[in-house]
Amino acid sequence: MTVSDGGSYVNGGAEAAGSSTLSLDDGDIHVCQDGPHDSPALLLIHGSASSTRSWNPMVPLLTGAHRVIRIDLLGHGRSAKPADGSYAIPDQARRAGVVLDRLGVEHAVVVGHSSGGVVATALAERRPDLVTALALVNTGPSLDASIVPESAAAGPSQWPPTDEQLRRIASTGFSRAGYRIPEELLDDVRGMTRHTFITTMGATRSYLEQRSLPDRLTVLGKPLLVVFGEDDRRWRSSSASDYRAVPGAEIEFLPGLGHSPLLEDPPRTATPLLAFTAIHAVRED
Template sequence: MTRPDDTFNGSFPFAPHFTDAPGFQMHYVDEGPREADVVLCLHGEPTWGYLFRHLVPVLSGAHRVIVPDHMGFGKSATPQHRSYWLQDHIDNLERLVLALDLRNITLVMHDFGGPVGMGLAARHPGRILRVVSANGPVPFGQADLFERLTANAGASPWFQWIAKAGQDGSLEPVLGQLGFNILSTLKLNGFENHALITDTWLSAYGSRFANPADCLGVIGWAKGFATGMHRFETPGAAAGLAIRAKPALAIWGTADRTLQAEHFLPLFSELFPAAPIHRLTGVGHYCLEDAPDEIAALILQFLRQTG
């Protein structure tokens, strides 16, 4: 379990905030002026708010930056009686947003944070101002969604492993020891900057998963895919039209082997045909680790241009 006050040698210097609105102690970073528009940063698997540590200082001068840790990740609790499917995380995020009454939200989504954030948008399109996909899928009821997900799963080493492990029973034992294999898990998904690998960085990502009981979140993401338990939120017609009208931006590391650009960027363009796409060569799945300064500059420029 990660301590609430742990800054990981000053690399995550943000004051911790907690709410029990989702039915457990959910941690979130809350930086910047309270009256400003909100930038809501949503992580995926098996990361936490630490992924956005370089982005927060850049954006919080003019925006209120909220970075929640999903249930079972980071500094949030891991309740043992809860399920950890996609729809559960959407429910939790919705309760956080309503409890804080967040409005004029720019979604910044990575990995599974994409379908979580788009689930929130489907339910509350009036609270969403902009959409930013940073190697984060935006599944929103596209006609060829299943085909693209299937094609990606067949080519992705991570999803190939999940499918195999789900069948042979090794998924939960392996991910239940994530604290010991965090580096191999992160590398399987893909980052290119090996200079990241320090004791502090490994501790920030690995210490959260000290025992199997701490690993329900990461197991849930993977097991939900293997068993078909995840359900993408389906927006109503009015919500779908409202979201498609929002300013949007895609930033994609093209070395991503887990969520491959050829399968997921067409989904983004189908929703937001006029939106710019920035392809980052040599940047992997964890784009915010490989190219944090470039991504921060692109998002800041986008916020200013659409302000």
């Protein structure tokens, strides 16, 4: 069942716009759509403790050429946050695939930011028929690349966190101390439960412990773009070179930007992405 939430969705060449909630067997998933329905589909997947709103600055730059679809992963944003749900990466990827199926999408370029790139990889593993190409934005290739203490995944001892704790958690997501963190991103963390925060963080670690992303992507053989802010404070930016093990991978470094280039400089982030999708995006029949 699809429950409308104030948006509209029109077939043909009209705009596919607004938000809705798709009821899946294991939890409701919030979906946003923008851009012409008959343009090539571009799925954007947010990172840990974030939501569809992290992509807001990028959407206007992408809708000229794409039907842009965003989802809140289970446990995040306006999607369900069940205490007994599975937050394992393969299950998050499965839900993303079901969403695209429900929307009638047969082919999509999938873009993931940070741990969203891990979900994007898992989606390509699970549904190679659906994913035509992948773009990863500041997604660490393996746990060896992490420069954040493992204790950070445990989150603050109290929940919800204080404003000071929230800003400390979010600060490493940007290139410089003192960056004015958008309030809606702090709200995304406030909106999580402590269980979903800890469990989703742990799910990413578990997936990377099993096998590195370059190893997984090499087997898939999908076109790959890696965009990396050089001043990332969560992943060693030099680790982006590990993706060169994937045949044909394109790697774009963005000097002066940190872990969240999609927020710090949307136009610079969109430029390599649009060049990549112009080659690899597929228009539906």
